[in-house]
Amino acid sequence: MATFYELRCRECGKGYGNQPLSICDDCFSPLELDFDLDYARGRFTREAIAAGPASMWRYRALLPVADSYVPTTPAGFTPLMAAPRLAARIGARNLYLKNDAVCLPTLSFKDRVVAVALANAVSFGFDTVGCSSTGNLANAVAAGAARLGLKTYILVPSDLEPAKILNTQVYGATLVRIDGNYDHCNRLCSQIAERYNWGFVNVNLRPYYAEGSKTVGYEIAEQLGWRLPDNVVVPMAGGSLITKIRKAFKELVILGLVEDKPVKFFGAQATGCSPISTAVKAGADSIEPQRPNTIARSLAIGNPADGPHAIRVIRDSGGWAEDVSDIEIVSAIQELAETEGVFTETAGGVTTAVTARLYAHGRIHPDELTVSCITGNGLKTTDVLQGAYERHAAVRPRMTDFAAYLEERQAASLAASGAGAAYVG
Amino acid sequence: MSVKVLLPNAFQKHTNNVREIESTALNLPELVTEMESRFPALRQHLRGEDGQVRKFINFYVNEEDIRFLGNEKYAFQDGDEVLVIPSIAGG
Numbered sequence: 001m002a003t004f005y006e007l008r009c010r011e012c013g014k015g016y017g018n019q020p021l022s023i024c025d026d027c028f029s030p031l032e033l034d035f036d037l038d039y040a041r042g043r044f045t046r047e048a049i050a051a052g053p054a055s056m057w058r059y060r061a062l063l064p065v066a067d068s069y070v071p072t073t074p075a076g077f078t079p080l081m082a083a084p085r086l087a088a089r090i091g092a093r094n095l096y097l098k099n100d101a102v103c104l105p106t107l108s109f110k111d112r113v114v115a116v117a118l119a120n121a122v123s124f125g126f127d128t129v130g131c132s133s134t135g136n137l138a139n140a141v142a143a144g145a146a147r148l149g150l151k152t153y154i155l156v157p158s159d160l161e162p163a164k165i166l167n168t169q170v171y172g173a174t175l176v177r178i179d180g181n182y183d184h185c186n187r188l189c190s191q192i193a194e195r196y197n198w199g200f201v202n203v204n205l206r207p208y209y210a211e212g213s214k215t216v217g218y219e220i221a222e223q224l225g226w227r228l229p230d231n232v233v234v235p236m237a238g239g240s241l242i243t244k245i246r247k248a249f250k251e252l253v254i255l256g257l258v259e260d261k262p263v264k265f266f267g268a269q270a271t272g273c274s275p276i277s278t279a280v281k282a283g284a285d286s287i288e289p290q291r292p293n294t295i296a297r298s299l300a301i302g303n304p305a306d307g308p309h310a311i312r313v314i315r316d317s318g319g320w321a322e323d324v325s326d327i328e329i330v331s332a333i334q335e336l337a338e339t340e341g342v343f344t345e346t347a348g349g350v351t352t353a354v355t356a357r358l359y360a361h362g363r364i365h366p367d368e369l370t371v372s373c374i375t376g377n378g379l380k381t382t383d384v385l386q387g388a389y390e391r392h393a394a395v396r397p398r399m400t401d402f403a404a405y406l407e408e409r410q411a412a413s414l415a416a417s418g419a420g421a422a423y424v425g
Numbered sequence: 426m427s428v429k430v431l432l433p434n435a436f437q438k439h440t441n442n443v444r445e446i447e448s449t450a451l452n453l454p455e456l457v458t459e460m461e462s463r464f465p466a467l468r469q470h471l472r473g474e475d476g477q478v479r480k481f482i483n484f485y486v487n488e489e490d491i492r493f494l495g496n497e498k499y500a501f502q503d504g505d506e507v508l509v510i511p512s513i514a515g516g
Binding site for chain 1: 438480482485513
């Protein structure tokens with residue numbers, strides 16, 4: 001290898017060096033980056049990582065970026081938090097959250113993948129970048145491109161949440177609303193990337209982009225004191241993240257940074273867009289595309305590119321996949337916020353609700369060390385909580401009025417619990 | 426009756442850089458056979474070892490995934506635009 005990584009076809013093994021390309025021209029399968037792990041062995045050590053920055057760039061020896069690249073955003077290295085109160089609520093005893101609701105700069109795990117994609121966009125000489133997006137990716141590309149001075153074209157489904165649209169436009173990106181769903185945007189992007197000389201992070205830069213997801217896996221292992229968990233619960237849209245966390249764990253084992261152990265991978269989807277979980281539950285190897293219909297728009301990909309690969313990862317690990325309704329998603333968003341102080345978007349609601357179900361169904365043992373991956377921030381999808389909370393009449397700024405308010409509130413609360421007790425009795 | 430078929434960049438090595446063809450195929454199996462006879466170099470790449478069209482190749486008719494239209498049973502209509510996309514991108 002001229003560099004320590006290069007493109008290789010996941011199916012037929014043909015090598016392609018490094019270029020903006022995502023499809024094998026022999027068997028038309030996706031390309032993936034193949035790393036020279038022997039070369040990485042001397043550079044990707046616990047000590048070297050500990051001496052690195054408090055961001056995903058501490059793992060750059062296994063990321064596809066040139067040694068000379070100077071990172072422009074401190075993405076990643078988000079908290080891994082014990083979640084005892086949520087655990088008690090759902091019958092778990094050893095539960096952690098990987099909290100990418102606070103990933104910088106745009107509050108979702110997409111900041112990680114975009115950081116790697118844009119580093120390569122610059123090295124390939126693109127002056128214009130773009131993506132098709134369900135929202136989080138749009139935010140991340142817009143912010144990252146602004147910081148690098150790149151022009152942007154971002155295609156989103158026309159029904160995207162207003163906050164995600166605003167959080168893209170504010171960076172000066174050209175946002176193109178498409179009269180269709182994500183899969184329509186995606187297809188159009190594939191055609192645009194063939195026509196214009198632009199770097200589309202999830203089309204021609206996709207192999208580079210996807211490697212950024214590995215940092216979620218590296219961080220989980222490092223933050224657990226360089227060991228692997230028993231289970232990981234991961235939301236699935238295109239299906240890439242779950243496969244990359246597994247790739248990260250495997251690399252860590254090969255390089256001797258963690259002890260080998262079986263890790264089960266669990267995938268989470270919304271029932272209204274569940275092509276991967278449907279396949280896993282049916283024992284199928286391939287994906288039947290669906291027309292998405294769910295409030296979890298950031299997971300609403302009806303024809304997931306990495307679906308077949310995700311199915312294999314889940315099945316080979318002894319894991320499982322589940323999907324949950326929109327009502328369960330909203331309840332889970334509230335439950336996570338109320339128990340752990342983490343406000344996540346709908347995708348995190350999906351992951352939390354699925355995690356609860358996996359314990360309820362006995363697929364995860366309460367004592368096993370389980371990490372639930374929260375991938376985005378709740379401030380982006382506040383529309384799903386519209387009407388969830390009452391707005392009481394304003395209290396006059398006098399102590400007597402406040403005391404009366406408090407009394408009224410306590411009485412109401414007592415009545416509610418009294419009604420509950422009567423019901424239980 | 427004819428349909429317009431748009432071919433992706435990844436095919437061009439095997440199609441002498443032809444990007445677009447008109448076809449009189451009545452359905453998807455006929456279209457694949459026609460593509461193979463017109464571009465013999467494409468044949469071995471289009472199908473896997475099992476003789477089936479490779480799973481990563483997607484066909485769309487007028488913006489709709491052909492699998493939503495009945496897949497191999499869908500009868501092409503005059504003027505349909507068929508888009509071939511290998512290995513769709515992802516989120």
